[in-house]
Amino acid sequence: MKKLILLIAVSAVAFVNANAQDFKQALQKTWNTFDTTKENSARVEMSNKLGLISKKWPDEWAAHFYNALSKAILSYNETNEAKRDAYLDEAEREREETVSLLKKENDETYVLAAMIANARLAVKPQSRWQKYGKIFDENIAKAKELNPNNPRIYYLQGTSKRFTPKMFGGGKKASLPYFEKAESLFAKENSEDVTTISWGKRINETFLKDARGEETDGE
Amino acid sequence: MKSFFTFLLSVFHLTALAQSNISGRIVDDKGKPVMGASVYLDNTLDGSSTDSFGVFKFTTTENGTQTLVATAVGYSNAGTTLKIAGDISDINLTLKNTAKTLEEVTITAGAFEASNDKDKTVLKPLDIVTTAGAQADVVRALETLPGTQKQGTQNGLFVRGGDASEAGFIIDGMVVQNAFFSGPPGVATRSRFGAFQFKGVSFSSGGYSARYGQALSSVLELSSLDLPERSTINLGANMAGVYASGSKLWKKSGGDVTAFYNNLSPFYGIVKTNFDFFDVPEGYGGSARYAFQPNKNRLVKATVSVNHFSSGIAVPNPGVPEQTIRYTLKNDNYNAQVSYKQTLKDKWIIYAAGAFSYNKDKSNFDTIGGGLIEQRSQGRLEAKYIVNTRLNILAGSDLQHFKVENNFAGFSRSIDERIVSGYAEAEWIPVYWLAFKPGLRYEHSLLLNKDNVAPRLSLAVKAGRNAQVSLATGIFYQLPDYLYLYTNKPFNQQFDFQKAIHYIVNYQFQKNDRTLRLEVYYKSYEHLLREYWTSDTADYDPNSFRSLEQNLVTGKFGINNSGYGYATGAELFWRDRKTIKNTDYWVSYSYIDTRRLYKNYLAEATPEFIATHNLNVVGKYWIERIQTQINATYSYASGRPFFNPSNPTFLGDLAPEYQSLSFTVNYLRSIGKWFTVIYAGIDNVTNHKNVFGYRYSADGKQRFPVVPALYRSYFVGINMSLSEFNKDEL
Numbered sequence: 001m002k003k004l005i006l007l008i009a010v011s012a013v014a015f016v017n018a019n020a021q022d023f024k025q026a027l028q029k030t031w032n033t034f035d036t037t038k039e040n041s042a043r044v045e046m047s048n049k050l051g052l053i054s055k056k057w058p059d060e061w062a063a064h065f066y067n068a069l070s071k072a073i074l075s076y077n078e079t080n081e082a083k084r085d086a087y088l089d090e091a092e093r094e095r096e097e098t099v100s101l102l103k104k105e106n107d108e109t110y111v112l113a114a115m116i117a118n119a120r121l122a123v124k125p126q127s128r129w130q131k132y133g134k135i136f137d138e139n140i141a142k143a144k145e146l147n148p149n150n151p152r153i154y155y156l157q158g159t160s161k162r163f164t165p166k167m168f169g170g171g172k173k174a175s176l177p178y179f180e181k182a183e184s185l186f187a188k189e190n191s192e193d194v195t196t197i198s199w200g201k202r203i204n205e206t207f208l209k210d211a212r213g214e215e216t217d218g219e
Numbered sequence: 220m221k222s223f224f225t226f227l228l229s230v231f232h233l234t235a236l237a238q239s240n241i242s243g244r245i246v247d248d249k250g251k252p253v254m255g256a257s258v259y260l261d262n263t264l265d266g267s268s269t270d271s272f273g274v275f276k277f278t279t280t281e282n283g284t285q286t287l288v289a290t291a292v293g294y295s296n297a298g299t300t301l302k303i304a305g306d307i308s309d310i311n312l313t314l315k316n317t318a319k320t321l322e323e324v325t326i327t328a329g330a331f332e333a334s335n336d337k338d339k340t341v342l343k344p345l346d347i348v349t350t351a352g353a354q355a356d357v358v359r360a361l362e363t364l365p366g367t368q369k370q371g372t373q374n375g376l377f378v379r380g381g382d383a384s385e386a387g388f389i390i391d392g393m394v395v396q397n398a399f400f401s402g403p404p405g406v407a408t409r410s411r412f413g414a415f416q417f418k419g420v421s422f423s424s425g426g427y428s429a430r431y432g433q434a435l436s437s438v439l440e441l442s443s444l445d446l447p448e449r450s451t452i453n454l455g456a457n458m459a460g461v462y463a464s465g466s467k468l469w470k471k472s473g474g475d476v477t478a479f480y481n482n483l484s485p486f487y488g489i490v491k492t493n494f495d496f497f498d499v500p501e502g503y504g505g506s507a508r509y510a511f512q513p514n515k516n517r518l519v520k521a522t523v524s525v526n527h528f529s530s531g532i533a534v535p536n537p538g539v540p541e542q543t544i545r546y547t548l549k550n551d552n553y554n555a556q557v558s559y560k561q562t563l564k565d566k567w568i569i570y571a572a573g574a575f576s577y578n579k580d581k582s583n584f585d586t587i588g589g590g591l592i593e594q595r596s597q598g599r600l601e602a603k604y605i606v607n608t609r610l611n612i613l614a615g616s617d618l619q620h621f622k623v624e625n626n627f628a629g630f631s632r633s634i635d636e637r638i639v640s641g642y643a644e645a646e647w648i649p650v651y652w653l654a655f656k657p658g659l660r661y662e663h664s665l666l667l668n669k670d671n672v673a674p675r676l677s678l679a680v681k682a683g684r685n686a687q688v689s690l691a692t693g694i695f696y697q698l699p700d701y702l703y704l705y706t707n708k709p710f711n712q713q714f715d716f717q718k719a720i721h722y723i724v725n726y727q728f729q730k731n732d733r734t735l736r737l738e739v740y741y742k743s744y745e746h747l748l749r750e751y752w753t754s755d756t757a758d759y760d761p762n763s764f765r766s767l768e769q770n771l772v773t774g775k776f777g778i779n780n781s782g783y784g785y786a787t788g789a790e791l792f793w794r795d796r797k798t799i800k801n802t803d804y805w806v807s808y809s810y811i812d813t814r815r816l817y818k819n820y821l822a823e824a825t826p827e828f829i830a831t832h833n834l835n836v837v838g839k840y841w842i843e844r845i846q847t848q849i850n851a852t853y854s855y856a857s858g859r860p861f862f863n864p865s866n867p868t869f870l871g872d873l874a875p876e877y878q879s880l881s882f883t884v885n886y887l888r889s890i891g892k893w894f895t896v897i898y899a900g901i902d903n904v905t906n907h908k909n910v911f912g913y914r915y916s917a918d919g920k921q922r923f924p925v926v927p928a929l930y931r932s933y934f935v936g937i938n939m940s941l942s943e944f945n946k947d948e949l
Contacts, residue, residue, distance in 0.1 A: 041255065041270070044254075044268055045267065048267075048268045048290075049257075051290070052259050056262060056263065056264060080293075082293060083292060086292045090292060165846070167895075168889065169889045177949055
């Protein structure tokens with residue numbers, strides 16, 4: 001009998017572990033595919049999959065976090081303004097779900113909020129910069145207060161500078177120090193576990209190369 | 220036991236092998252394929268995304284009864300039950316587009332809004348600043364919208380047959396006592412409003428909210444900024460003077476201070492003016508503002524402003540047009556305003572505000588001294604109850620106390636008035652395509668010892684995905700002009716409120732940065748103040764500075780509320796930011812038919828401030844490569860009536876038409892860390908000699924054109940701003 005109880009207990013633990021393992025594996029694999037693929041339809045498919053993962057494991061904050069992040073990223077590739085906003089509506093809902101599961105905001109949720117604000121601004125820059133520029137700044141400041149070594153803060157500030165018109169103090173050259181600082185901080189990140197947030201390294205490298213390209217042109 | 224495990228393993232194996240192919244197509248409510256939709260079996264990871272034909276295909280090991288769900292961003296979900304016992308194909312699901320259809324209707328009859336906070340406004344504050352010919356003046360920019368009359372020789376906003384007194388100006392719920400800078404007779408001055416002071420500008424050309432009263436025609440409602448967006452320093456210089464401002468944003472509060480010195484010598488120096496500015500307008504002043512927001516539910520704002528102006532100009536004598544008088548003016552203007560807003564449990568919004576304004580004009584008509592002191596204290600208290608997202612109810616009260624003291628040539632006249640008001644208004648959107656806004660306003664005037672009750676109603680119905688129809692109606696009351704209130708108190712109490720009733724129908728179509736608005740209206744005027752003669756000595760004096768006391772003592776002259784009139788018209792507004800890349804333009808056209816018998820009019824007539832046709836074409840072109848915006852505005856107004864003593868038809872002559880073409884160029888760049896705008900403009904490029912009417916000599920033999928202070932004018936300036944100067948972001 002004792003053996004049976006032990007067996008059941010071991011099986012139960014194994015099941016929970018396996019379930020968690022399933023979740024992490026599914027999330028890691030889907031996110032990595034999303035992050036490394038360049039084709040938009042494949043990205044949409046992976047983002048849909050992240051949506052399924054967040055539905056299947058509704059209590060896992062990381063599932064909602066990556067789903068929100070993927071929707072915010074997808075909004076940039078969409079041309080229809082209403083659809084871009086619809087993506088960001090979902091990103092906002094999923095970010096809120098993440099915060100409610102975590103029971104508080106942290107530097108990564110603030111970074112995500114800043115990222116969503118930046119994406120909202122990008123839909124109609126001329127009419128939205130005043131409102132969403134402010135929300136972006138506020139969330140970046142909050143994230144920095146909690147963890148000034150979060151590389152995604154500087155990556156986002158870099159992209160914001162990169163796409164701000166030159167006359168407002170933006171442009172490739174102005175963005176470079178931000179991407180460089182982000183890179184030095186990304187180098188210190190070493191996460192094997194998907195639930196320790198570590199997105200952004202790859203895209204930061206792309207922007208860094210782009211920004212450096214201009215510098216060598218002497219502009 | 221071994222065989223049992225073998226059996227179990229083979230079952231698992233068999234299950235793993237039992238895969239079913241599920242396929243089908245997802246379309247939208249118009250039958251078009253939905254690409255990128257997520258189609259999956261609920262509570263599983265089995266699913267796929269649709270391709271450009273809306274087709275999906277996936278395999279699953281699930282069997283039995285399952286729910287297939289299709290979701291796509293911007294669409295409502297759809298689902299169906301499947302009994303999986305093998306491959307299933309030809310599943311068809313339809314997703315309903317939600318991105319647009321659920322957008323709620325908004326009431327647009329009579330209303331033009333410019334706001335940064337809302338997406339769906341017709342204008343943005345920046346559009347006002349960059350309108351050529353408006354010289355960054357909110358009111359002049361509004362004169363390019365339908366329903367307004369172009370002015371050049373007098374202050375004020377003239378809306379739909381109404382004179383300048385019929386337009387109300389409001390900042391954060393407080394009445395603006397002196398919306399325009401003081402000026403000499405016959406010379407239009409700027410309004411005191413710059414577009415960047417405000418986060419929202421809402422212009423109603425009729426049928427406005429029950430929150431406001433004492434304006435027969437229109438209300439311009441301005442919402443001041445809350446906390447500054449960031450800490451900045453702003454410096455500027457132009458042909459009218461220099462200015463500096465600084466904003467500081469702390470964690471939960473912020474504020475700004477401004478200072479300016481104006482001297483129009485360079486502006487008037489390089490052009491030929493129509494009048495002799497022997498003492499060019501000069502002034503200085505400043506303001507301070509503080510906002511405190513301890514949390515998202517509470518906001519306190521306080522503002523003070525002080526400014527002083529002086530000028531000297533030789534203008535035609537308003538009483539004797541063949542003579543020129545030397546008019547000098549010294550003006551002091553002070554304002555203080557405090558407001559408090561609190562949200563309680565997301566159900567109640569309480570708003571309280573108080574303001575004090577003081578304005579002093581010290582003038583000389585040649586050697587005759589005059590003075591005008593206006594003081595106004597006011598308060599507003601209101602509460603809004605949010606029943607749910609589709610219904611809210613507002614109730615409030617406001618109190619206005621104002622005093623006017625007018626001295627001229629040793630005669631002193633004054634007004635002391637208190638108006639107490641109460642109002643209630645509801646906003647109800649029973650379904651997303653229908654909105655109602657009923658309201659009721661009550662006012663009591665101590666000076667007239669009269670009450671009025673003014674019901675208001677507006678509603679809007681969606682007329683398609685991008686179109687809507689709005690209706691607005693209501694009764695609007697206003698005190699008689701100061702000219703009549705200067706008479707003594709017992710006389711005042713014979714007067715009643717002047718009254719207007721508005722009926723407005725509006726159609727608005729908005730899609731992809733294109734806006735079409737059509738509006739028709741009818742407005743009746745009743746109980747207008749009218750001067751009458753009991754004998755045949757009736758005479759018309761076009762001098763708005765005339766004195767009535769002398770006539771009143773004769774017994775042959777009286778004033779009562781027997782005046783009346785109407786205004787009806789059709790207006791068109793078309794704005795397009797889409798068709799031509801980097802180009803934004805709007806066209807506004809207004810037709811008006813209006814007549815009235817009021818003031819000292821001898822007969823019912825179209826007033827002298829009315830042009831039957833008004834057209835404005837405003838264009839803005841952005842050249843990205845050279846970071847330059849070029850703006851142009853063309854304005855046309857048909858001739859306006861003027862009084863010719865030899866014409867038996869009262870106000871039967873028409874002045875020549877008005878035309879003006881203006882350009883501005885804005886060049887944007889950063890100089891170091893300073894964001895810089897260099898701007899230059901020419902108003903009335905063709906130097907068109909606009910004439911707003913004629914005045915006749917006492918013997919009627921000579922006539923003198925009524926002209927603006929200048930025809931063509933030039934303006935250049937620079938504005939530099941530095942943001943986040945104390946932050947090291949890295």
